[in-house]
Amino acid sequence: KNEVEQSPQNLTAQEGEFITINCSYSVGISALHWLQQHPGGGIVSLFMLSSGKKKHGRLIATINIQEKHSSLHITASHPRDSAVYICAVRSERGSQGNLIFGKGTKLSVKP
């Protein structure tokens, strides 16, 4: 079993829909990252969080440390949000910085 599991693997939405991507992990962590990978391959770091909730524009990330679960929400989705969203955790036992990645959720937003 992977240490970081994401669901769903693939997601198709209509423009304007509210989207939720889930991430569950099985290790103790010091931080969790949400990354966005564009079709061209580049990776952008969206959030790094260790507790609570963070918001940036239409993106919201939450984490529940007790339940070992995080969600990424996109409000008023747009075709430009189409990308692969990757959850990554930094194990509290691991050395500083190295991440364990989920397999990613491929999001396609249709106009």
Next chain:
Amino acid sequence: DSGVTQTPKHLITATGQRVTLRCSPRSGDLSVYWYQQSLDQGLQFLIQYYNGEERAKGNILERFSAQQFPDLHSELNLSSLELGDSALYFCASSLGGFQPQHFGDGTRLSIL
């Protein structure tokens, strides 16, 4: 623009060859991380350097090596290349410690 520069963007070579991937971190960042993304394995951590010294090792093959130079740029050397080494190789940098990582655009390596 993350501020992390990776060269080259694409590399095509043959089995048995050796290549060097280069990464210039964001100005002021002391930590450099290397990751491999293959179709079957997803993203995997390879190695981390902090201010010139190796800090952590992940799933890095013995055929691979890396270093970080005094000017903080880093190189990942891949030798005796095999078909399975075809992948996207990402470099990321951070201030260090538990700071956010900033990713380069990656080097796409294709082994023929």
